Amino acid sequence: MRNQLKTVVLLAALGGFLVFIGGLVGGTTGTLIGLGLGVIIVGSSYWASDRIAVRAARARQVEPGELVDLQADVAALARRAGIATPRLFLSPDPQPNAFATGRNERAAVVCVTAGLLERLGRDEVRGVIAHEIAHIRHRDILIGSVAAAVATGISALANLALFAGMFGGSSDDEDRANPVTLLLLFLLAPMAATVLQMALSRSREFEADRLGAELLGDARPLASALGQLERDSRRIPMHIDPAQAAAFIVNPLTGRKVQFARLFLTHPPTDERIARLLALPIGAGR
DSSP states (O other), X not given: OHHHHHHHHHHHHHHHHHHHHHHHHHHHHHHHHHHHHHHHHHHHHHHSHHHHHHHHTTOEXXXXXXXXXXXXXXXXXXXXXXSOOOEEEEEOOSXXXXXXXXXXXXXXXXXXXHHHHHHSOHHHHHHHHHHHHHHHHTTHHHHHHHHHHHHHHHHHHHHHHHHHHHHOOOSSTTTSOOHHHHHHHHHHHHHHHHHHHHHHHHHHHHHHHHHHHHHHTOSHHHHHHHHHHHHHHHHSOOOOOGGXXXXXXXXXXXXXXXXXXXXXXXXXXXXXHHHHHHTSOSGGGO
């Protein structure tokens, strides 16, 4: 129920922000355009979130008979969580990472990178899969998908607003936004979108870590995996839309040299996640 409420609030915030930007650029006409764009973005993020995320990761679906052990682990962890087995996808990216997406449990997808399978042991990979299964069990995946659409839509519309304000916009000078206002919108809107993702994703990561450890019966494999993923994310780049970064188990853009952007990372500190995991009274992870 709580996650459903978050989704409703997020959708309302997206629609309101798009209408607001449209009104700044083109008055009444711009407001209607912003409303139309909001409907399109929200609809696409709900119905096509899995396809959008998989396409962004350049991933393909794992076929029957391929990666048999991994498919068996996904199925076993899904049974423990009491959900249907999600579809498994493989991204060719060399950075070890993973994410889950989809509008509901029946349409859920777990995607792992080639780097994850190459650099982590089976127990650690199972820890990562358990974390993603936990996201599906908690119904976080729709929230993450809509949050990505929020960030993409706001950033795109802010760019459009600046362009329209500089080279066109409303023919009525009273409806046309001040250029300074549009410039501030262009600079601040993407930050606002990222802060929104931060607020949604941080608590979800801690909860997914906890349930993932419970599904395994041991917190150590996931804790070890998080440490390795954090180190590798700093030195192995991933070329991904920043709007999709919050979906991954660790932020895939950690290694970027733009220090200002690191103020707006959408994940809690990995060392804090590891400490919380190792403090859990679960099996040998105590």
